[in-house]
Amino acid sequence: MGFDDLMRRYFGTADLGGLSPAELEAGSERLSVDFGLETDPARRFxxxxxxxxxxxxxxxxxxxxxxxxxxxxxxFMDLFAGMADPPQ
Incomplete structure (x- = not known):
């Protein structure tokens, strides 16, 4: 499952910029519930x-x-942090 697919599944869009705080919170809650129920290690990750x-x-x-x-x-956290802080 790709990133855009996950975004659409949980938030109804691949663009979070247009979501209200309530929509973002509701999608995050659905994501959290599915995470807790998921048994496949790759999907869970x-x-x-x-x-x-x-x-x-x-x-x-x-x-x-x-x-x-x-x-x-x-x-993953280290890689993601490196993407957020581009080298100077």
Whole structure:
């Protein structure tokens, strides 16, 4: 499932700029519920990554019991932070 697909599934659009705070909160809640119910590790990671991007991801200790999954999430966080802070 691609990023735009996830955005449309949870928020009804791939462009978050036009959403009201209530719509953003409702989509984030649906995303959180699906994350809690998901059993496939790859899909679970994708949902967590989207929650991280949106600033609503649970802490790594809560989200991932497997140390390898926590390390992968840390790597993602580092990569994402690097994208947000371009080199000078």
């Amino acid at each position: 994708a949902l967590w990554a989207l929650m991280h991007i949106l600033g609503c991801a649970p802490d790594l200790d809560i989200a991932f019991k497997d140390p390898a999954e926590r390390n992968a999430a840390r790597d």
